[in-house]
Amino acid sequence: MSKNVIIVGGGLAGLSAAVYLSRAGRTVTIFERRRYLGGRAVTHLRHGYRFNLGPHAFFRAGHGWNVLRELGIPVRGGVPKVRGFGMLGTQRFKFPGSLWSILTTSLFGLKAKMQMLALFLRIRSIDPKLYASMTVREWIDANASDERVRLLLEAVFRLATYSNRPDLQGAGAALAQLRLSIRGVVYVDEGWQKIVDSLHSAAVASGVNFVTSSRVVSVDHEGGAVRGVELGGLEIEDRKDTMSLVMPDMSDPDKGTRIPADTVLLAVDPSTARELVRDVDWPETTAVMMSSLDIALSKLPQPHNTFALGLDKPHYFSVHSAWAQLTPKGGALLHLGRYGDGGTEEELEALVDELQPGWRDLVVHRRFLPAMTVSNALVQPDGVSARMKAVTPLRGLYVAGDWVDEGGILSDAAFASARAAAKAILAAG
Numbered sequence: 001m002s003k004n005v006i007i008v009g010g011g012l013a014g015l016s017a018a019v020y021l022s023r024a025g026r027t028v029t030i031f032e033r034r035r036y037l038g039g040r041a042v043t044h045l046r047h048g049y050r051f052n053l054g055p056h057a058f059f060r061a062g063h064g065w066n067v068l069r070e071l072g073i074p075v076r077g078g079v080p081k082v083r084g085f086g087m088l089g090t091q092r093f094k095f096p097g098s099l100w101s102i103l104t105t106s107l108f109g110l111k112a113k114m115q116m117l118a119l120f121l122r123i124r125s126i127d128p129k130l131y132a133s134m135t136v137r138e139w140i141d142a143n144a145s146d147e148r149v150r151l152l153l154e155a156v157f158r159l160a161t162y163s164n165r166p167d168l169q170g171a172g173a174a175l176a177q178l179r180l181s182i183r184g185v186v187y188v189d190e191g192w193q194k195i196v197d198s199l200h201s202a203a204v205a206s207g208v209n210f211v212t213s214s215r216v217v218s219v220d221h222e223g224g225a226v227r228g229v230e231l232g233g234l235e236i237e238d239r240k241d242t243m244s245l246v247m248p249d250m251s252d253p254d255k256g257t258r259i260p261a262d263t264v265l266l267a268v269d270p271s272t273a274r275e276l277v278r279d280v281d282w283p284e285t286t287a288v289m290m291s292s293l294d295i296a297l298s299k300l301p302q303p304h305n306t307f308a309l310g311l312d313k314p315h316y317f318s319v320h321s322a323w324a325q326l327t328p329k330g331g332a333l334l335h336l337g338r339y340g341d342g343g344t345e346e347e348l349e350a351l352v353d354e355l356q357p358g359w360r361d362l363v364v365h366r367r368f369l370p371a372m373t374v375s376n377a378l379v380q381p382d383g384v385s386a387r388m389k390a391v392t393p394l395r396g397l398y399v400a401g402d403w404v405d406e407g408g409i410l411s412d413a414a415f416a417s418a419r420a421a422a423k424a425i426l427a428a429g
């Protein structure tokens with residue numbers, strides 16, 4: 001085997017795998033189709049405000065935390081308190097996110113309080129693997145009879161996993177994530193771009209080569225082994241945050257540039273992986289989606305309203321700047337979300353009207369991101385649909401991303417699979 005590794009995709013997965021591999025002596029080249037690195041972890045600076053791509057929270061005890069610690073990359077920010085409102089119809093209740101607030105919220109009667117307290121304590125010590133063959137809906141059916149307790153459970157599963165598909169989602173992974181979220185999350189100072197930039201610096205320091213604005217269009221293979229990649233034309237991006245346009249390579253319209261390599265790591269989404277290598281039996285995946293309204297205000301009209309969660313509707317509201325450095329002095333950055341692939345800007349604006357009246361006169365910048373892919377693969381119950389592993393059946397081909405199963409979900413899965421892929425590449429010689 002040669003010591004050269006090609007990584008396709010410069011998001012968190014591609015970048016962290018590159019650092020592991022280059023530090024271990026491999027010659028690593030990352031091809032990224034966009035002009036910039038970071039993928040969905042990018043942060044856009046607008047008028048001094050740092051906009052992550054929708055609400056991003058870093059799980060403090062997750063795989064991502066361990067990977068970044070191993071790589072010597074600090075994650076700084078604030079740990080938000082789950083203190084605010086639960087929204088049920090037009091009613092607002094103290095959010096029952098702690099033992100004390102479960103006891104004191106008017107959301108529950110006495111019986112429901114006892115049921116919720118018992119569940120709250122049980123979830124902390126539960127073994128999620130025991131429930132891997134159930135859906136979230138089946139787990140709730142088996143464990144909660146009170147209607148409001150059931151609504152709260154659905155809401156906290158949404159909060160922890162971003163998924164609004166209790167009938168499809170596996171209870172094992174969802175419970176594991178809920179336990180992780182109880183241990184706390186960090187809203188990252190300066191946005192997730194800070195993590196991207198630190199990974200980039202570490203990669204540069206260890207000699208990784210970067211080729212941006214460059215799309216890989218196929219992976220060449222022969223006799224069951226990888227032979228290299230083919231590059232497409234130059235990418236020209238338009239001004240929108242998320243759009244890009246591919247220009248064909250006019251110098252040779254029939255053939256792109258071929259680059260030989262016997263080790264390729266695809267740190268891309270599963271549909272791109274499928275396009276790049278048609279002969280691998282890729283599993284079907286169901287994406288986890290969210291629409292997000294991100295708003296920068298010159299000042300927060302209601303400084304005490306920093307968090308609210310829909311109980312009967314899949315709504316999210318959090319003022320991330322209340323906990324992390326994301327704005328100029330006195331400013332505020334809010335994320336509103338609707339879990340799932342639907343939702344309108346108007347419905348999220350109506351929430352801000354209620355929670356932060358007067359906000360419309362204070363807007364510095366805002367954007368609505370409909371139907372974003374939060375995760376490329378919903379984790380389903382065992383036996384329904386398995387995620388891909390980092391080592392593929394094709395010799396020399398590896399995958400990493402939030403759809404690859406080496407532990408965790410969301411960015412934790414991206415980090416865990418990046419580490420697993422790098423380890424496997426190094427072990428292969």
Ligand SMILES: Cc1cc2nc3c(=O)[nH]c(=O)nc-3n(C[C@H](O)[C@H](O)[C@H](O)COP(=O)(O)OP(=O)(O)OC[C@H]3O[C@@H](n4cnc5c(N)ncnc54)[C@H](O)[C@@H]3O)c2cc1C
Binds near residue numbers: 214
């Ligand atoms: C609204 C929203 C909220 C989120 N909230 C959280 C959260 O709270 N906590 C959490 O842990 N995670 C969260 N996430 C998920 C997290 O952002 C992702 O899991 C993580 O960024 C995925 O990293 P990745 O490297 O696997 O994939 P990506 O970031 O998607 O990177 C893939 C890269 O590959 C490039 N690429 C694709 N095709 C090609 C090609 N053919 N050639 C070259 N390059 C290519 C892409 O341009 C991209 O840069 C959220 C995501 C969204 C959208």
